[in-house]
Amino acid sequence: MKATAKAHTNIALIKYWGKREEKIILPTNNSLSLTLDGFYTTTTVDFQEELSADIFTLNDQSISGVQYDQVTKFLDLIRKSAGKDNLFAHVKSINEVPTAAGFASSASGFAALAAAGSKAIGLGLSDQELSRLTRQGSGSACRSVYGGFAEWEMGKKADGSDSYAVPIAPADHWDVRVAAVVLTAKMKKVSSREGMKRTVDTSAFYSGWLDGIPQDLKQLKEGIKHRDFEKVGQTAEANCLKMHATTLGANPPFTYWLDTTMAVMQTVQAMRANGILAYFTIDAGPNVKVLYLPENEKSVEKTLRDIPGVTDVRLSKPGQGITYL
Ligand code: ADP
Ligand code: DP6
Ligand code: CO
Numbered sequence: 001m002k003a004t005a006k007a008h009t010n011i012a013l014i015k016y017w018g019k020r021e022e023k024i025i026l027p028t029n030n031s032l033s034l035t036l037d038g039f040y041t042t043t044t045v046d047f048q049e050e051l052s053a054d055i056f057t058l059n060d061q062s063i064s065g066v067q068y069d070q071v072t073k074f075l076d077l078i079r080k081s082a083g084k085d086n087l088f089a090h091v092k093s094i095n096e097v098p099t100a101a102g103f104a105s106s107a108s109g110f111a112a113l114a115a116a117g118s119k120a121i122g123l124g125l126s127d128q129e130l131s132r133l134t135r136q137g138s139g140s141a142c143r144s145v146y147g148g149f150a151e152w153e154m155g156k157k158a159d160g161s162d163s164y165a166v167p168i169a170p171a172d173h174w175d176v177r178v179a180a181v182v183l184t185a186k187m188k189k190v191s192s193r194e195g196m197k198r199t200v201d202t203s204a205f206y207s208g209w210l211d212g213i214p215q216d217l218k219q220l221k222e223g224i225k226h227r228d229f230e231k232v233g234q235t236a237e238a239n240c241l242k243m244h245a246t247t248l249g250a251n252p253p254f255t256y257w258l259d260t261t262m263a264v265m266q267t268v269q270a271m272r273a274n275g276i277l278a279y280f281t282i283d284a285g286p287n288v289k290v291l292y293l294p295e296n297e298k299s300v301e302k303t304l305r306d307i308p309g310v311t312d313v314r315l316s317k318p319g320q321g322i323t324y325l
Contacts, residue, residue, distance in 0.1 A: 001047035001087075003119035007111035008319035009039040009097055009104035010143045011178055011281060011289050013236035014216050015243040016152060017209065018200040024160045025139045028200065029213045032151045032168065032220055033143045036178055038316030039097035041108035042325065044090075045075075045116040051088035058093050074110065074137045075117060081133075082121040089117070098185035102256065102285015106192065110137030111144035115322045130322070131164040140192075147171040147320035149224050151217075171318035174227050177297060179290040181304050182312040183260045190254055192284040198250045205249035209242055233279030233291050240281040256285050260309035264288040267307050276300065 016031035054072045056063045099105045114134040118125050135142035143150040148171040155163030216239045223231030268280045278292045292300045304313045
């Protein structure tokens with residue numbers, strides 16, 4: 001009863017930013033992402049009759065506290081589906097991505113856990129069922145079931161049965177590149193979960209955020225379909241700025257940005273003024289992802305590395321969905 005799965009992170013071009021239901025994770029809006037081959041998690045789940053509790057190691061460190069609780073709660077869902085409530089597992093996970101720093105470790109982490117866990121216990125899920133299960137670990141993770149571009153359909157039902165990701169275009173549809181600009185790999189002070197909750201509950205700008213989603217989604221999908229880089233870039237950058245604006249209207253207000261985050265954003269806009277098409281997007285953290293096309297890779301990488309405060313630049317292509325090892 002052992003299985004190993006690999007899942008990549010994804011970068012949201014239209015952000016998921018708010019829940020209408022917290023326990024089973026139902027979002028307030030559809031979101032759309034690109035899966036990245038450069039960042040991933042590999043997780044082995046080994047259910048053993050002789051265990052009396054789950055064991056979780058992340059990057060060879062034994063984990064307890066909130067991170068452990070999230071994993072055991074998620075395994076409870078898998079145990080329940082399989083009718084094996086008293087079967088515990090040894091979970092061994094390796095993140096090839098900084099944990100909790102705004103690089104979407106929760107996306108690759110829970111996608112790999114859902115895939116390995118459900119396979120180990122013998123559930124035999126379809127992609128849609130796997131995405132629905134994965135969603136309940138971390139919302140953004142439901143999109144990492146698929147490679148390339150994927151949309152999380154928020155659904156309407158209270159039981160969450162119609163809330164899962166669907167593939168929009170595979171990784172080989174379009175070679176859009178993403179440079180992850182590392183400013184700090186430190187764990188963020190406000191988790192995605194806490195940040196979006198505070199924003200939904202208190203932000204003066206939250207309704208404005210929701211109002212713009214249908215138009216952003218429409219434009220982004222047209223852009224992806226026609227491989228229109230300007231359209232995709234402009235839409236993603238604007239959507240990111242609107243999401244981050246909501247945090248400033250929250251109570252207490254907060255921001256994920258550092259001064260160096262702004263420096264990267266300004267450099268990207270300056271690159272465009274100089275004729276190099278590049279756009280930025282930022283998840284819940286200070287680090288910036290820059291979208292560009294392969295022909296500009298050398299100049300984009302050099303320009304980003306030269307910004308004071310940038311500690312690393314990691315280049316990524318579109319990545320594949322879940323694989324089993
Ligand atoms: P991020 O930007 O990295 O997604 P989040 O605040 O959304 O940050 O989520 C980080 C949390 O995701 C971690 O604190 C941990 O609870 C969980 N997580 C990260 N990696 C894994 C993993 N490989 N397996 C299980 N849970 C993970
Ligand atoms: C800003 O999926 O990490 O990266 O569902 O509470 O685990 P939980 O949150 P998470 O939120 C991601 C927020 C985001 C945007 C996105 O990835 O769509
Ligand atoms: Co996350």
